Structure formats: C-alpha cells, structure tokens
Amino acid sequence: MRGTRTLVLGAALLLAGCATAPADEAATRAPQTSTAAASPSPSASPDRSTASPAGRPGTRPEDVRPEDVEVTVTDAGAVQDEVAALAHTRLHNPSDVVAGVSLVVTGLDAAGDTVATEHNRTVLQPGATAGLVTLLGVPEGVRVSTARAEVTVQTVSAPADPPESVTAEDLTLTYQRSRRFVTGIDNHVSGRLVSTVPERLEYVRLHAICSDDAGTVVAAGTTAASEPVSPDEPVPFDIALVGGPAASCEITATPQ
Incomplete structure (x- = not known):
C-alpha cells in the first residue's frame, strides 16, 4: 500500500x-x-x-547567541546487520531560532566500552524534533549495543x-x-x-x-x-x- x-x-x-x-x-x-x-x-x-505548525514567532538572531540555545538529545541508540552499524539520534530544539548543531556520536558495545566515535551535523527549526542517522566505523566482528551523542550548538539564525x-x-x-x-x-x-x-x-x-x-x-x-x-x-x-x-x-x- x-x-x-x-x-x-x-x-x-x-x-x-x-x-x-x-x-x-x-x-x-x-x-x-x-x-x-x-x-x-x-x-x-x-x-x-x-500538518501542524512547529515554530513560534522568531527571535531576532542578533539577540540570541549559540550558547544561549540548548538543543537536547531526546533519544539515542544503534542498529546493526551484516553490512553496517548505524547510530540513530533524535534532537529537540526548544528555542525560537534555527539552530545549526554538531554532534559527537559514540558507539558502545554490551560492556559499555567505546567501539566507534563519529561526527555529524544538522540544522533544527524552532520547536522542532528531528532524527539524525550516523554511520559507525566499527571493527569487523564487533557488535554495537547502543550509542550516545553529545550536541553543541554552533550557529543560530531567524526562521524563514x-x-x-x-x-x-x-x-x-x-x-x-x-x-x-x-x-x-x-x-x-x-x-x-x-x-x-x-x-x-x-x-x-x-x-x-x-x-x-x-x-x-x-x-x-x-x-x-x-x-x-x-x-x-x-x-x-x-x-x-x-x-x-x-x-x-x-x-x-x-x-x-
């Protein structure tokens, strides 16, 4: 269907x-x-x-600095098959401005040890939650159990x-x-x-x-x-x- x-x-x-x-x-x-x-x-x-509007009236970007905006990681994990391992992350931007962010994504095995570290970036609209998928460079034979992500806001701008x-x-x-x-x-x-x-x-x-x-x-x-x-x-x-x-x-x- x-x-x-x-x-x-x-x-x-x-x-x-x-x-x-x-x-x-x-x-x-x-x-x-x-x-x-x-x-x-x-x-x-x-x-x-x-459809429903997700943004609120925009704040002038000149009045907001990246350090004033706190984008949060609402969910993170990993999936894997015989071909690849991927980390999946959901991010939420509660602010009134568009936020450009960078991520450090870490893949962990069942014991909690780090098996891969990757970098990614994305942009979130005001009030929006968005998904981000990152390829993990995992050594052959290693299984990824979960993932964690650290996010940093790098830029802010007014919404369209x-x-x-x-x-x-x-x-x-x-x-x-x-x-x-x-x-x-x-x-x-x-x-x-x-x-x-x-x-x-x-x-x-x-x-x-x-x-x-x-x-x-x-x-x-x-x-x-x-x-x-x-x-x-x-x-x-x-x-x-x-x-x-x-x-x-x-x-x-x-x-x-």
Whole structure:
C-alpha cells in the first residue's frame, strides 16, 4: 500500500506507507529540517495527512547567541546487520531560532566500552524534533549495543517567513526476502521528494528512524537525494534500512 505525506520544514507529520510481507523467494542552502512519519496502512485506501505548525514567532538572531540555545538529545541508540552499524539520534530544539548543531556520536558495545566515535551535523527549526542517522566505523566482528551523542550548538539564525517546505509523496515501506542483498533481506523505505523552495536545492540529506508496534527503534538508514531538488520536478528516493522489519518510520529531510 502507498500513502502520501507532505513534509513541512519544521513541522511534524504522519504519513501512511506500505509494509510488504516477506516474499516466498527463499521460500547549507537555507538551514531547514523537515520531518514526516510513515506507517503501514491497515487497508488499501490512502490515509489522509495532517500538518501542524512547529515554530513560534522568531527571535531576532542578533539577540540570541549559540550558547544561549540548548538543543537536547531526546533519544539515542544503534542498529546493526551484516553490512553496517548505524547510530540513530533524535534532537529537540526548544528555542525560537534555527539552530545549526554538531554532534559527537559514540558507539558502545554490551560492556559499555567505546567501539566507534563519529561526527555529524544538522540544522533544527524552532520547536522542532528531528532524527539524525550516523554511520559507525566499527571493527569487523564487533557488535554495537547502543550509542550516545553529545550536541553543541554552533550557529543560530531567524526562521524563514513564510516557512519553506519539502514534500515526500508515495512513501512505501518494504521488507522482504531477496537474494540480491548480502543480508538476504530487501529492507527499505522509498518515495518522492518535491520542493516548494524557489531555489534549486543541490543537496538534501534523508534520515529514516523506524520502529516496531511497541515504539522500539528496530531499523534506521540514511542517504542523499539522487539529484538536486527543485520545484520543477519530483525526485525519487530510496533509503536502505539496517535492522529488522518496522511498523513505522520517521523521515527527516535536511536541505543543505
């Protein structure tokens, strides 16, 4: 099944996608962050989407310093399969300004020992919560149990007025057996990106954090849009997921 969702920069949305049952085959342009969610639909009918504003009236950036803004890590963990290990992090910006942040992400084994340390960065809209997925360079044979993240606010700026937006359409979740993959599983979320930003977006990064029915994160993935995103033509995307089958996905798109 398929669903359609609008990704509004700085707004949280719900989007219905499709979860495919296992097949019997083996048997910074402007700093913006958009967040959407995808979940399997119980019926063939398309789900309706809703949007809500996420920002409050902007504070003049000249009145706010990076050290005045406290972006928090609300959740962090890790997923791993035979191919890769990924850390997934959710960040929240409670301020009235756009915050550009850097992260130090640490992968830990079951004993709590550090097995990988990586750096990443993103931008959060006022009042927004966004997901960030980071590839962990883990030595062969080492298992990652969890991850932690430390965040530092580096820049602040006023939000766009009116807000600019990126749209994800026809979002689909797939999890099925396939001989084409090292893991033996085709696990991905796909869709199309559409931009209402007047300028051409040369680079858009996508992050997927996916959970089971109980809300536990079981899969994650990240990729870049395959080509620049502009108002003229939708751009398809496909995010390969590391981990198990998911009931829902949160997708964060960050034009840079």
